[in-house]
Amino acid sequence: MAKSSKISAGREPGGLIVHISGLLPSLSPAEQRVARLVVADPAEAARRTITDLATAAETSEATVIRFCRSVGMDGYPQLRIRLAAEAARRVEPLDARVVGGDIPPGADLAQIIATIAFNDARAVEETAEQLDPVVCGHVVDAIVGAGRIDIYGAGASGFVASDFQQKLHRIGRTAFYFPDVHTALTSAALLGRGDVAVGISHTGTTSDVVEVLEQARTRGATTVVLTNFPRSPVTEVADHVLTTAARETTYRSGATASRLAQLTVVDCLFVGVAARNRPRARKALEATAEAVRSHRLGSGRRRA
Amino acid sequence: MAKSSKISAGREPGGLIVHISGLLPSLSPAEQRVARLVVADPAEAARRTITDLATAAETSEATVIRFCRSVGMDGYPQLRIRLAAEAARRVEPLDARVVGGDIPPGADLAQIIATIAFNDARAVEETAEQLDPVVCGHVVDAIVGAGRIDIYGAGASGFVASDFQQKLHRIGRTAFYFPDVHTALTSAALLGRGDVAVGISHTGTTSDVVEVLEQARTRGATTVVLTNFPRSPVTEVADHVLTTAARETTYRSGATASRLAQLTVVDCLFVGVAARNRPRARKALEATAEAVRSHRLGSGRRRA
């Protein structure tokens, strides 16, 4: 696919525009008129057709072509594309949005969105960076070999626990999620060697989760915890500790960044488990997808 | 276009590529083939002539033109230029290309983690980029002024809906989440002018959500939808459309990336609403945080 590199003009060190203005004096008068237009506003030039540009430079199309060749391009379309690319690169997208105005009603919101997205994305990235593949491997091993998987999480972490349970369930692993302590404790009491108990707690101090994991551990189950704080109490009752890396800034958001980080970890574990038994997992996923299809409206295809 | 332009025709906030992948399912099969080529390698696509691209997509030039129109361009040259510009802006295609794809069969955990994190973080970033602050503003306005807020979401999106409900509840907004269609419909029937109904559906084709929003709308409530696909059926029953920008990779379908994107949007709305009444929101948050403190153990060391 990557052939057709007859395009020799790939490297103009300081950028195409600089390159052009550099050899501007060596061009013929008519070509210089074209060059000046191009350098003055590359984006605009890229938008124009060759005839248009020729007219604007008070010359003929032929001259524009000659100009293209003079600066090392194959022809006009190539110049056009390069100009567009060049123009795009020199715009600072962030500032442009703020400065570019025309959004007084939502100006404040734009700021908010940018901030949140930054924090959220960072949480995901940093979590992945510090996630230990070896520990993940152990956890995946345990889950793959488990007779049963119990998952606990209170409050916000409960969503994540529930999500994990659903994922595992969809690929045919026997997994349970308990929203309240009492049923969780009851279930944990019935775990045994070879089973797995997963606790999710952002702070690592949620007494409910600690209790449940403790119970599970005394019964011989492998215990796993997902928390943001590697030295929190909950890690003492866990065989494997997985950490997230969300630095929750203020009281603000209902801890969404940490939630995203947790979900990312869960996703990794899920894919890790699924990867162990690809055909079966795929089949299970397809079956479950099929099951909800009747609730879908005919392909969302509409033209406007 | 005779339609009210909920779909920003002409301007694609944040990324043409993202915009195209969002519209992908709403395109005809032949157009989808074109779209996939374009999304896979924008720079390469920009270099090709229309005939070339048509051949590569195993279709006719006519279809390529149709595709251009479908995604809001005037014609092929314009698409070409925009693609070139877009491609230029993303400067790190090296790592991205390696990591961006699907999970290869033999991948080890470290690779899996990197891939997932990359996709997840990208989903968050791109969603934020293309999120329209003006539309967000309208939604925030509606929520702030609402007598009551009903939130619907089925399956995976249900978690997000529930999360949103909790968040709003914590800052003193009257919000409800309904896990099943029937109670949702019942509740929607009781909504009226000034109330808000929020539907969350990744595909935008979940009939339950469409029905409920429809009901809510006929009762005079303001309807809001959060979906990945701006032309899906659900957008027809929504006053305000918010879109996520998750391109799910094929195999995993755990849909985590889309979940994260949804949560990010919810977070933005939440903070937007909270920002409207800072003192009161802070007080409410502190009160709820205090309420769970008794369930915390002491020694958790917490960073700020």
Added chain:
DNA sequence: CCACGGATGAAACTTACTTTCAGCGGCCCT
């Protein structure tokens, strides 16, 4: 004054892009 050569644009030509139209196939409505 003529011969020469580079620069230039008109026009011929080629290629790329766009529109039109008829065929095909699915879908809905009897």
Added chain:
DNA sequence: AGGGCCGCTGAAAGTAAGTTTCATCCGTGG
């Protein structure tokens, strides 16, 4: 089932864009 309708599709016709050719112009040097 049958028939009509509608949307997708590519072939082909049509139009515009880009490229080449070539005659002209003009300045220069013999």
